[in-house]
Amino acid sequence: MTLLRHARLLLLGSLLVATPLLAGQALAEATPPRELHVQAEDTLAVVPDRATLNARLWERTPAVSQEDESGGDPQALREARERLEERAGELIRTLEAAGLERDAISAGSLAVQPEHVAGSRREDGEREVRVRTRLERPFRVQVDDLEQLPGLLDALTEAGVNALDGVTYDLADRDAATDEALVKALEKARHKARLMADTLGITLGPVASVSETRSPVFQPRMLAMAADAREGAPQAEYRPGTIDIEAGVSVSWEIE
Template identity: 75%
Template sequence: MPIARPFRPLLVPALAALMVAASPPMLSHAHAEETPRRLEVQAEAELQVVPDRATLSARLWERTPAIARHEASANDPDALREARDRLEARAAKLIRALEEAGLAREAIRAGSLNVQPEHLPGERLEEGERETLVRTRLERPIRLQLDDLEQLPGLLDALTEAGVDALDGVSYDLADRDAATDEALVKALEKARHKATLMAKTLGIGLGEVIAVSETRSPIFQPRMMAMSADARESLPQPEYRPGTITIEAGVSVSWKIK
């Protein structure tokens, strides 16, 4: 007869189950030690800068005589040449006037000649329809670079006296854009540090070393535009020119280790 053996519980599986159940808290504790406590702050700053440079845009144009569309088989070379000669003579006169007003020749840029057709309504025909007239417009843009904003009123006077056909406006700018954008970024970082210091003091915690820095908004520089027209200028006997300020915004996110 087989000999009966006393019952013994299986301790190995139970011990393994106990070890498995105890493992997650140990891993979580190790993960907590790897991830330091941090204080993260986001800050944005705005910088107002007075411009010290300006670009003035104007245009001159001349037109050929308008003729009926059915008669315009091709552009009249004589009419085009005459219009171009008139335009070039006016541009040369304007450049001389600007130089006499104190602007250096290298600060004057005469753009490429632009030629485009124009369609105009003509007389009514017997059938009730209106005849279409065609002419050609020759245009030359003029751009002036001003490093001294005090010259702006005198140059505008020279442009209007020279009879420019359009004043497209003034774009205010900075001679050193990089310095302005750097200042805006520094201002955002200083604001982030101030916020972190205030929060740590209020919460009774200590700030350690910086562990992460990133930009949430890169400093963007955008010149300030001021529109104008020759007609509006003539209606103002004593105009004032105020460049105002240029706004530069910057944003950062900074994380400090909590002691």
């Protein structure tokens, strides 16, 4: 009986010692770590260093009656295409003479589409419907030196393009710009955290978590214009302005 009683006392003592330890561990696990959460957004304004010009050339065949079952004159279609190809070649030579490399000039595929035009009135008072064919080729010109832009726009209009669809300003290194925007957002988050810690009299520990709330997105800037944009302005200025890249982050620091 003495040995059994001694064993019971030892077991009871062990339980009394272990219970506070287990309770303290459970309390520590139930208490969330103290953290400072900060969200920050920043915008990077960058000046474009590249531009893309979009232009179109087209030719049309003579309009024929819609009731003409022949579908138009094959000879007229062939002549319109020859005129278009001749103008396209002249456009490329004009751009090269203006200082552009051939690799920077991209000529798109030939597009052929019918166009309906109103003709003269018939005896019954109805207006005749006539059909012609339009042959079109788009051109894309990449400009890596923005100082060339005014001269190239002049060259396009002098070459007789039918439409200038505008200028798209871009960056040669988009990744570097988006990285810089993200760095600015992170630096702003760190500044806010330090300011809050100093004001509240707390000490920041290591970073507990970090995530993006707004991924940096680069959107090229489009400048629309008409084919006659240079009329009345022999030396017009084309200012690219700036492109805004926004980034946002959420960062948490442990509080010591």
